[in-house]
Amino acid sequence: MQGLLRRLLLWGPLALSLKNWVLDVAPVSGLCLRPVSRPDVVAESEWVLVQKYGVRVLGRFRRGDVVYLRSLEDPTRHWVRRLAGIEGDWVSDHGHIRKVPQGHCWLDGSSVKGVHSYADCAVPLALLEGRVSHIIWPPSRMGEVESYVPPGRVIRTADRREPAARK
């Protein structure tokens, strides 16, 4: 018992730090992404692999990534949402065209109506903690989560280049 406690104290902080800064697994509950194509869509009670090193340490994220970020309402909880636009982009939000404020990013909302549905919104970029790269459970849904920007979501990117696909 004492040996176990000692081991916990010696390895616990390292394990926790790796979990926070390098790689993490997380359950997804209550949030569904806009259904695009499997295995992109991450559903309730699935477990995902979150890569934190790229986002927290290197600061790399792209439009279309599924990101893992601290919740706006509760700092102890996290959201799994798709990053649609970054600061300076013009995005379409249910027919309105909005500019993503400086220092913020645009997250796609949930497509599932009900208790846990969230609208599209802009959140500060500093809340981003990781990128969801794979679904690891259940086995039937294992696979890579693709980075995908829904067509027509980003009207104009911040650096003034014309987006590739135009209707």
Place this chain on the structure above:
Amino acid sequence: MASGIFNGLRTSLKPLLGGAVGGLQAAGFVIWFHDYVGVESMVISGPSMLPTFNQPRLAGDIVLIERFSFWLPLWLSSTPWLPESLRDGALGSGMIRGLKRGDVVLAYSPVELNKLVCKRLVAMEGDFVEVPRDHSALAGKKVLVPKGHVWLEGDCPHVSRDSREYGPVPLSLMHGRAWFQVWPPWSMGWVNNKEPPQRQ
């Protein structure tokens, strides 16, 4: 003979491995300490907190900050196995001090990535804040601070870029609470955490 070489390698590598393992464990502890206890010194720059900090040189005051008084109550309040009476106290009114109105906090800026700002926490979730008429975006409005957010304002309203411009700041962006000033030597002492005059 092969096993002899292997054993020889093992005995010579053992102290090296032991050192590496110890180093990893120590690194893990250092990172954990930085993330969850977070007692460190920070340099305040900019005039937004005059006259509390940086008077009159406009830069260079050093304060000690800490993070545990913010994280511990949050974590305690979210654990289901803690008895109800302890949980209420954990949120800052009882045993463990959380973030209070009047605290000087460091937070990540919502408008500039990777930038830390130092402001005073003026209002918490559920409070109504009356924004003074002369400031730009939210001028004259009464803003309700939503759940999980706080209202930050610099002590020098004329030059401070704060919640009056970018709205309530989510608690998730908080980086620490300033509790003691160490530089310059003539300003050394506890950071003034007095609650500002009511504007709610």
